[in-house]
Amino acid sequence: MQNQANERAARVRLMIFDVDGILTDGSLHYGPEGEVIKTFNVLDGHGIKLLQQSGVATAIISARQSALVARRASDLGIVHVHQGVHDKRAAFEQLLDKTGITPEACGFIGDDVIDLPILLRVGFAASVPNGHPEVQSRVHYLTRAAGGAGAARELCDFILRAQGNYQAALAPYLA
Secondary structure (H helix, E strand, O other): OHHHHHHHHHOOOEEEEOOOOOOOOOOOEEOOOOOEEOOOOHHHHHHHHHHHHOOOEEEEEOOOOOHHHHHHHHHHOOOEEEOOOOOHHHHHHHHHHHHOOOHHHEEEEOOOHHHHHHHOOOOEEEEOOOOOHHHHOOOOEEOOOOOOOOHHHHHHHHHHHHOOOHHHHHHHHHO
């Protein structure tokens, strides 16, 4: 299974992230005015930037709509952001049309059954240990880190290693 995951990750040209349960721990904190507060992991963010610097495009497809997600995506330079999407398959198809990338060259990390329409189509599917069992049983790679606790960084590092770009990504910090 590990060899198959490496081979699949080596082909990723576009990595797509779900948000709640992946880039966050899945908790929704409501402020006194009813606003939703989300917490993002800085390690995940830097991993996404390293992946982008290596030539892998990034995207977000999320069922929830949030100004915080738009802000985080902007901070990270993620230009393909689809929010408030309940038909994730349709958003995925739009993303493929816009980028010209094939499903086989895409990766996706999700945690719940709403993510299955994409996870079952991409060349490299991933999930987290706190994800739904139906999702976990259908992916190529399951992170050790939980969603919101470094899972995205672990996945980015895995892809960088599979593509032979990990050492080059670290080189500026080791000089």
